[in-house]
Amino acid sequence: MDSLKPLLDEIVADLRARTDKGRVADYIPQLAKVSADKFAIAVAPLSGPVVTAGDADEPFSIQSISKLFTLTLALGQIGDRVWDRVGREPSGNAFNSIVQLEHEQGRPRNPFVNAGAIAVTDIILGGHRPKEAIGEILRFVRFLANDDAINIDRLVAQSEQAHGDRNMALAHFMRSFGVIQHPPAEVLGVYFHQCAIAMNCRQLAQAGLFLAANGRNPLTGFNVVSSPRARRINALMMTCGHYDGAGDFAFRVGLPGKSGVGGGILAIVPNRAVVAVWAPGLDANGNSLLGTAALELLVQRTGWSVFG
Amino acid sequence: MDSLKPLLDEIVADLRARTDKGRVADYIPQLAKVSADKFAIAVAPLSGPVVTAGDADEPFSIQSISKLFTLTLALGQIGDRVWDRVGREPSGNAFNSIVQLEHEQGRPRNPFVNAGAIAVTDIILGGHRPKEAIGEILRFVRFLANDDAINIDRLVAQSEQAHGDRNMALAHFMRSFGVIQHPPAEVLGVYFHQCAIAMNCRQLAQAGLFLAANGRNPLTGFNVVSSPRARRINALMMTCGHYDGAGDFAFRVGLPGKSGVGGGILAIVPNRAVVAVWAPGLDANGNSLLGTAALELLVQRTGWSVFG
Amino acid sequence: MDSLKPLLDEIVADLRARTDKGRVADYIPQLAKVSADKFAIAVAPLSGPVVTAGDADEPFSIQSISKLFTLTLALGQIGDRVWDRVGREPSGNAFNSIVQLEHEQGRPRNPFVNAGAIAVTDIILGGHRPKEAIGEILRFVRFLANDDAINIDRLVAQSEQAHGDRNMALAHFMRSFGVIQHPPAEVLGVYFHQCAIAMNCRQLAQAGLFLAANGRNPLTGFNVVSSPRARRINALMMTCGHYDGAGDFAFRVGLPGKSGVGGGILAIVPNRAVVAVWAPGLDANGNSLLGTAALELLVQRTGWSVFG
Amino acid sequence: MDSLKPLLDEIVADLRARTDKGRVADYIPQLAKVSADKFAIAVAPLSGPVVTAGDADEPFSIQSISKLFTLTLALGQIGDRVWDRVGREPSGNAFNSIVQLEHEQGRPRNPFVNAGAIAVTDIILGGHRPKEAIGEILRFVRFLANDDAINIDRLVAQSEQAHGDRNMALAHFMRSFGVIQHPPAEVLGVYFHQCAIAMNCRQLAQAGLFLAANGRNPLTGFNVVSSPRARRINALMMTCGHYDGAGDFAFRVGLPGKSGVGGGILAIVPNRAVVAVWAPGLDANGNSLLGTAALELLVQRTGWSVFG
Incomplete structure (x- = not known):
C-alpha cells in the first residue's frame, strides 16, 4: 500500500482541477453552506495505517x-x-x-x-x-x-x-x-x-473495514458480523447503495458502495481495503459527482474492481 | 478444479431430491413440455476441461x-x-x-x-x-x-x-x-x-469464458472485448441480470449472472471460472428456482462470491 | 311531489329485501358497528316539505x-x-x-x-x-x-x-x-x-338544496353561492364525486352526487330537488352499494337524470 | 331558436379575435397543414333547421x-x-x-x-x-x-x-x-x-341528434338506441369525453361532449339541441382550445348547462 499515497494525491489534484463539481445539497441550510471545493479520500487497508489525501480529517455529514x-x-x-x-x-x-x-x-x-x-x-x-x-x-x-x-x-x-x-x-x-x-x-x-x-473520511473508511474483512474488524479484532452476512451486506450495497444510480456505479466503479447526500461515499474492496471519499457536489441521482469519479480513477489504476 | 466433480455431483443429488421445483414456463408449448426434473451444471475453468454433472449435454432454450x-x-x-x-x-x-x-x-x-x-x-x-x-x-x-x-x-x-x-x-x-x-x-x-x-450447459459455460478472463476467450485466444468492457458487462449482469430478482441473486449468490425463462443461468466467477446451470422450474420473478439454489450452494462451498 | 312518498316506500321495501348489502366500513370501530340493515332516503323538493322513507331521522357519519x-x-x-x-x-x-x-x-x-x-x-x-x-x-x-x-x-x-x-x-x-x-x-x-x-338524511337533503336551486337556499332565502358556482360544484360532483366509481355513478344514476364511507350519498337534481340516501354497506370503490341502487331506481321512475 | 343566429355570429366574431388559438395537431402532415384560423359552430335543434356560423360547411377530420x-x-x-x-x-x-x-x-x-x-x-x-x-x-x-x-x-x-x-x-x-x-x-x-x-359541423351536429332526443333521430324518425342507452352514452361523454380534461370541460361547459384532435367537439344538450364546434388549435390535453371557449360562451348565454 506504500504506493497509494502518490496515487491518492494525483487523484485529488486531478479532481480539484475539474470545473463541473455537481450541485451541493441545499434542502437544509447546514448542508447548503458546505463548499463544493472540499475533497477528501482515505484508503484503509486490512492491515496497516489509513492512507489519505485532501480534506480527510474534516468531518462531514454522513447522511x-x-x-x-x-x-x-x-x-x-x-x-x-x-x-x-x-x-x-x-x-x-x-x-x-x-x-x-x-x-x-x-x-x-x-x-x-x-x-x-x-x-x-x-x-x-x-x-x-x-x-x-x-x-x-x-x-x-x-x-x-x-x-x-x-x-x-x-x-x-x-x-x-x-x-x-x-x-x-x-x-x-x-x-x-x-x-x-x-x-x-x-x-x-x-x-x-x-x-x-459527522465523520471524516479516515473514520468512515475505518468504520467499513469489517465489510472488507469477512465481518471482523481488523482494528479491534471484534467479529462484527459473520462472514456470509458481510458478503450479503456488500451485495446489497452493490445493487442498492446508490439509489437510482446503482447500475451506473457498478458499471463505472465495480465496488460495493454506499453514498450520502453530504457527498460521502464508502466503498468496499473485499479482502483488500475500504475507501472513503468526500466531495459535496452531487449528480442528478443525489450521489457525489467527483466522489464517483475519484473511485473510478482509483479502481482503474489499482484494478480493484470485483468484476475482474 | 479436480475436486469440483464430486461437489457438482453432490449438488445435483441434493437438488434432484427437492420437491419444490418451481414452475416451468408455459407461455409457449415448446417450453411447457420440458420436464421440471431436468437438472444440469457445468463449470468451465479458465484453463482445463469443463466439469459437468446432470443433464449437461442436453440442449435447452437459452432465451x-x-x-x-x-x-x-x-x-x-x-x-x-x-x-x-x-x-x-x-x-x-x-x-x-x-x-x-x-x-x-x-x-x-x-x-x-x-x-x-x-x-x-x-x-x-x-x-x-x-x-x-x-x-x-x-x-x-x-x-x-x-x-x-x-x-x-x-x-x-x-x-x-x-x-x-x-x-x-x-x-x-x-x-x-x-x-x-x-x-x-x-x-x-x-x-x-x-x-x-438452444445450448447445453457445457456450451453455455464455454461461451461465457471471455467474461471471466478479462475479455479474452481462453479456448480460442481471441480477444472478444477489452478488459474494462468485460468488467462492465459483468457489472450489468450483477445489477440487472435477473430482472426484478437481481438484488436477491446478488444477496444469495454474489456472482454476476444472467438468467433465461428456459431455466438456464450463466454466472461469471471473475478470474476463475464460468458456471452454467439448468433447471426449468422458475420462481415468481421468472428465474430458475433450483438453478439459483445450486449456485448458492456452489458459492458457499467454493467461496467464489465476489463480495469477500 | 305528492306521489313521491309511495315511490320512496317502494324503493325502501325493494332494497331492504336484497341480500347483498355490501360491506360496512370497518377501519374504525365506530363505523364498523353500524348495522348493514339501516336504510334511509329523503327527497327535498325546491319548495314544500321533505319526503322521507326508512331511517331518515337517524343520524350517521357523513364522512x-x-x-x-x-x-x-x-x-x-x-x-x-x-x-x-x-x-x-x-x-x-x-x-x-x-x-x-x-x-x-x-x-x-x-x-x-x-x-x-x-x-x-x-x-x-x-x-x-x-x-x-x-x-x-x-x-x-x-x-x-x-x-x-x-x-x-x-x-x-x-x-x-x-x-x-x-x-x-x-x-x-x-x-x-x-x-x-x-x-x-x-x-x-x-x-x-x-x-x-353526524346528519340524518332529512338534514343532508336540506343542506344540499342550494345546489339544486342556482345557489340560493330556498329554506332560508340566503344566496349561498352564485348560480354559475352552483353549476360548477355540481359538475365536480358528477366527474369526481364517487372516487374511482364516478363514471359508473354517472352511467347508472345520471345525477351529480357525493358519497361518504358512512354509506351516505347526496345527489342533486338541478332545478327540482335534492336526494339523500343512506345504506352503510359499501361497494369495492367505497360507495354505498344499496344507496346507489336506490338512486338508480328513483331516477328510472322519475326520469330525473340530467342526461335526457 | 331564431335568436341563435346572432348569438353564434357574435361568438364567432369574439373567438376569431383571440390571439391564443392553441396548437394544431402536427403528428401527421394532413392535420398539421390545417389553418388555426378555421372556426365553425353549428346548432341542431330537436326540430327545425340547423343554425350555423363560421366555416360550418367545411369538412374536417373528426378523429x-x-x-x-x-x-x-x-x-x-x-x-x-x-x-x-x-x-x-x-x-x-x-x-x-x-x-x-x-x-x-x-x-x-x-x-x-x-x-x-x-x-x-x-x-x-x-x-x-x-x-x-x-x-x-x-x-x-x-x-x-x-x-x-x-x-x-x-x-x-x-x-x-x-x-x-x-x-x-x-x-x-x-x-x-x-x-x-x-x-x-x-x-x-x-x-x-x-x-x-371527414365531416362538417352541420353534419356532425345532425349525427348527434339522437343523443339529445332520447335515442330517436328526429331527422329520420329512426330509433337509434333506447332512451336509457342514450342517457348512458351522454353520461360517458360527460365523465370521459375529453380525456384528462373531462373534469374541466364539465366544470366550464356543463354538457356531455366528445372532442377530437382535429379540433372538433360534439356537445349534447339533452332534450334541446346538439352543438358542433370546430377550431383546430388544441390545448395541453388535446382538446380544441377555442372550441371549448365557444361552448362555454354559448352555455353562459343560453343557460343550457345540465347542472342547473
Whole structure:
C-alpha cells in the first residue's frame, strides 16, 4: 500500500482541477453552506495505517451512509427477520419515492432507500426511547470506526426535522400498513440524528473495514458480523447503495458502495481495503459527482474492481 | 478444479431430491413440455476441461441469456453509443413491463429487460435483413462457445412469434419514441430467433469464458472485448441480470449472472471460472428456482462470491 | 311531489329485501358497528316539505360528503384561488392514493379525493386555530341545513385520528411541496372532525338544496353561492364525486352526487330537488352499494337524470 | 331558436379575435397543414333547421369523435357485453397512455381513450374483413347524420397508419391479455379509417341528434338506441369525453361532449339541441382550445348547462 499515497494525491489534484463539481445539497441550510471545493479520500487497508489525501480529517455529514450502519445494527438485533419488513431489490426510483410503497403494500424495496432505512430505524427503536436508540447507534458507529470522537451534528439533525415532511409521509404511509410500529415522529427523531452523524473520511473508511474483512474488524479484532452476512451486506450495497444510480456505479466503479447526500461515499474492496471519499457536489441521482469519479480513477489504476 | 466433480455431483443429488421445483414456463408449448426434473451444471475453468454433472449435454432454450451475447455483439459494432439508446439501471419492474417506458420517453432501463434487449437487437439489425442478422448472432454465439454445433430451435422461434404480442407492444412503443428504427416485425423476427438458440450447459459455460478472463476467450485466444468492457458487462449482469430478482441473486449468490425463462443461468466467477446451470422450474420473478439454489450452494462451498 | 312518498316506500321495501348489502366500513370501530340493515332516503323538493322513507331521522357519519361543504366554504373564502391548490379532474385512482401526488408535484387531482379535501381544509384553517375552524365548518353545515341540531360525533373524530396514518402521509407529502401550509396534525385535526359530522338524511337533503336551486337556499332565502358556482360544484360532483366509481355513478344514476364511507350519498337534481340516501354497506370503490341502487331506481321512475 | 343566429355570429366574431388559438395537431402532415384560423359552430335543434356560423360547411377530420359513433354501433351489435371488455371510468391519464393497461390487466378504462376505442373497433370488426367494417362504420355515420355525402379522407387514414406505432403498441398489449381478438394491423386498419372520417359541423351536429332526443333521430324518425342507452352514452361523454380534461370541460361547459384532435367537439344538450364546434388549435390535453371557449360562451348565454 506504500504506493497509494502518490496515487491518492494525483487523484485529488486531478479532481480539484475539474470545473463541473455537481450541485451541493441545499434542502437544509447546514448542508447548503458546505463548499463544493472540499475533497477528501482515505484508503484503509486490512492491515496497516489509513492512507489519505485532501480534506480527510474534516468531518462531514454522513447522511445516508448511516443506513449501512443501522442495517448492520438491526441485523445484529433481530437477524434475518429484518427481511420480513424490508426487501432486497433495487427500486428503479428516486431515493424518496412513495409510489412503490403504494403498489407494494407499504413494504420498502430495500434498506437503502429512505423508506427502507426508516423501517430499519423502527426496528432499532424497539422498545427504547428515541434518545436511547440514538445513543446506541452512535456507540455502534464509534465501535466500528474505533474512534470515540465521532459525534452527531445537532444543528443538522434539527434542520432535517424542520424539513422532514417527505420522510414523515413515508413513515406514516408505512405505518398505515403496519410496516413500522412506533409513532413516526419518534422514528424520524432517531432517523434524522443518525443521518446527522459527522465523520471524516479516515473514520468512515475505518468504520467499513469489517465489510472488507469477512465481518471482523481488523482494528479491534471484534467479529462484527459473520462472514456470509458481510458478503450479503456488500451485495446489497452493490445493487442498492446508490439509489437510482446503482447500475451506473457498478458499471463505472465495480465496488460495493454506499453514498450520502453530504457527498460521502464508502466503498468496499473485499479482502483488500475500504475507501472513503468526500466531495459535496452531487449528480442528478443525489450521489457525489467527483466522489464517483475519484473511485473510478482509483479502481482503474489499482484494478480493484470485483468484476475482474 | 479436480475436486469440483464430486461437489457438482453432490449438488445435483441434493437438488434432484427437492420437491419444490418451481414452475416451468408455459407461455409457449415448446417450453411447457420440458420436464421440471431436468437438472444440469457445468463449470468451465479458465484453463482445463469443463466439469459437468446432470443433464449437461442436453440442449435447452437459452432465451434471455441470449441478451448477454447480443449486448456484447452490439457493443462490438457501435461501441458505447449503445448507451445512447439503452440505460444501465435496474428497473424495479417485471421483465416485460411497459410502465417505465412511458414514464421515461421510451428509453429502456437496461439491455437485459425485454425492451432493452429488443433495442439492442434493433442495433444489430442495422441495415441488414433479418435473416442475415440472425445468422450473425448465431455465428457469434458459436464463436464464443467455440462450438459450431449450436443451433436455433425453429419451432421455439415460431411459437414465440405466435405469442409475441407483449413484445410487439414494447417494440411499437419504443418506435413511437424513435428508440428503435426498424419495423417491429423485423426486429422481433430476429429477437425471437436469438431467444430460441438452444445450448447445453457445457456450451453455455464455454461461451461465457471471455467474461471471466478479462475479455479474452481462453479456448480460442481471441480477444472478444477489452478488459474494462468485460468488467462492465459483468457489472450489468450483477445489477440487472435477473430482472426484478437481481438484488436477491446478488444477496444469495454474489456472482454476476444472467438468467433465461428456459431455466438456464450463466454466472461469471471473475478470474476463475464460468458456471452454467439448468433447471426449468422458475420462481415468481421468472428465474430458475433450483438453478439459483445450486449456485448458492456452489458459492458457499467454493467461496467464489465476489463480495469477500 | 305528492306521489313521491309511495315511490320512496317502494324503493325502501325493494332494497331492504336484497341480500347483498355490501360491506360496512370497518377501519374504525365506530363505523364498523353500524348495522348493514339501516336504510334511509329523503327527497327535498325546491319548495314544500321533505319526503322521507326508512331511517331518515337517524343520524350517521357523513364522512366524505363533508368535502362538498368544505369546498363550498373555501370557495366563499378565497374564491377561485382554490384552484391554484387543487385540480378539477377525476383521478382514476383510489380515494386515498398517493401515487398521483408524487407524479404531479403534490397537487391533488380534485377536492373530493382525500388529498384534495385536506388541501381545502388547510385553506379553511387559514390563520385560525383548529378548534375555531371546526366551529366554523359546523356552523356552515347547520346554516345550509337550516338545523342547529347537527353535531359532530367526537368518538368518531378521535377514532379517525387514531387510524389516520394514511391521511397524515398525504398531508406531509403535500406539505413537502408547499401545497398545504399548516402543520399536518392541525389540518387533520380539523379534517377528522368535519368527517365526523353526524346528519340524518332529512338534514343532508336540506343542506344540499342550494345546489339544486342556482345557489340560493330556498329554506332560508340566503344566496349561498352564485348560480354559475352552483353549476360548477355540481359538475365536480358528477366527474369526481364517487372516487374511482364516478363514471359508473354517472352511467347508472345520471345525477351529480357525493358519497361518504358512512354509506351516505347526496345527489342533486338541478332545478327540482335534492336526494339523500343512506345504506352503510359499501361497494369495492367505497360507495354505498344499496344507496346507489336506490338512486338508480328513483331516477328510472322519475326520469330525473340530467342526461335526457 | 331564431335568436341563435346572432348569438353564434357574435361568438364567432369574439373567438376569431383571440390571439391564443392553441396548437394544431402536427403528428401527421394532413392535420398539421390545417389553418388555426378555421372556426365553425353549428346548432341542431330537436326540430327545425340547423343554425350555423363560421366555416360550418367545411369538412374536417373528426378523429376521436368517431369513438362516439363506433361505441353506439358496438352497443347495437352486442349490447352491454361491450362492458365486459371496456370500463366506464375516467382514466386520469393521457389519451394514449399505456400505464393503466398494465396495472389493470389490459382492460381499457373507457371507450373514449385510444385503447378503449381500439377494443370497441375490435368488436365491430367481428368476423368481417377490415374493408367491410370500415364500410359499415361509414354507413352508420351517414345514417346518423342523414347525409350520404360524408366520406373518409384516405390520405389522413394512410398517414395515421404510417405514424401508428403508439396505437399499435396499445393493440398488441391488449391482445396479449386477450382483450382484443383480431390481428392488431387489421383492427388499426379500421380504427385509422374511422378516425379519418371527414365531416362538417352541420353534419356532425345532425349525427348527434339522437343523443339529445332520447335515442330517436328526429331527422329520420329512426330509433337509434333506447332512451336509457342514450342517457348512458351522454353520461360517458360527460365523465370521459375529453380525456384528462373531462373534469374541466364539465366544470366550464356543463354538457356531455366528445372532442377530437382535429379540433372538433360534439356537445349534447339533452332534450334541446346538439352543438358542433370546430377550431383546430388544441390545448395541453388535446382538446380544441377555442372550441371549448365557444361552448362555454354559448352555455353562459343560453343557460343550457345540465347542472342547473
